Amino acid sequence: MHARYTVQINPQPDNYPGYLITSQDFPVLTSDGETWEEALQMARHGVLATIEWMIEDDEIVPTPGNAPGVEIDLGSLVAVKIALNNLRVAQGISRGKLSERLGGSATQGYRTLSVLHHSRMDMMDRAFALLGHRLDLFVEPMPQSTRVAAE
DSSP: OOOEEEEEEEEOSTTOSSEEEEOSSOTTOEEEESSHHHHHHHHHHHHHHHHHHHHHTTOOOOOOOOOSSEEEEOOHHHHHHHHHHHHHHHTTOOHHHHHHHHTSOHHHHHHHHOTTSOOOHHHHHHHHHHTTOOOOOOOOOOOGGGOOOOO
């Protein structure tokens, strides 16, 4: 389970320097970068910020589409938080109510959903259980081209 969204990174129009970033998964996302590397960094930041905004506004975060472009892999924890958010929104449960059910502070409850904060997996398990669900993960081999050598 990974959150892998696709963005489109194209040269700026009208001979402006740099790159324009858009996303079919998130039509509100528009950003730019002066270099390719900066554009990739801004794309990742833009996708995370858009997801965070959607969670704060109690919106369902879309599942990644299959549009052509550059894949931005946000990792498994972000995917888990998106799934948790979408489940609570579908059940009509506010972030505050989820915080109450978790028994912690409002800040702790909000951080459980925030894609900008790290969370412990036991907290994620507990949050899913409070919504009547169980979190299951699986492990799969990485393609040879993306493997990192162990040090």
